[in-house]
Amino acid sequence: QKEVEQNSGPLSVPEGAIASLNCTYSDRVSQSFFWYRQYSGKSPELIMSIYSNGDKEDGRFTAQLNKASQYVSLLIRDSQPSDSATYLCAVLRKGGGADGLTFGKGTHLIIQP
């Protein structure tokens, strides 16, 4: 059984600061990693994917992956109130495998104006 762990928060960050969201996973065979943003009452929205060790940047978002430590993170620079949401980490084995795409419980992020 794969496990994906996230701190549920809430994580409170002042506007304009960097928000750092962390995720650990138990299945070493996991090969693909995703961050989803979910606003209250809405479905998850994909914001980042990362497949290899290192950093991947997209606008204000940077995903970081360290497979040796089984750790993936998401940095949000210049945080805005509209970034306030729950951020879900998800992992996938190549070819699916047991459970397919597995999610953590999410971190509730609050950006304080």
Place this chain on the structure above:
Amino acid sequence: GAGVSQTPSNKVTEKGKYVELRCDPISGHTALYWYRQSLGQGPEFLIYFQGTGAADDSGLPNDRFFAVRPEGSVSTLKIQRTERGDSAVYLCASSFDLSGTEAFFGQGTRLTVV
């Protein structure tokens, strides 16, 4: 359609009734996932399909739950003898395949069992 479509968006049913929830994936996507999400929790895996076959149905909570995807496109999640504990948002997602390509969600079906 351009995105994953789920119908109905809301369903209220009486305890003991049968319900069907439909998911129409993004055209060309061979992998399809069903999840259940309760308030304050992450999506809970139920089942996923690669093509027409259920690749893993280990997340289905019991034999009241069943899902099909007969032609490898539209999928239906079926719940028999609904219970109040089945109340949740049921989410469907699809991806091009299972090689690691990104999965996109529909808007979900909010099921309320009264």
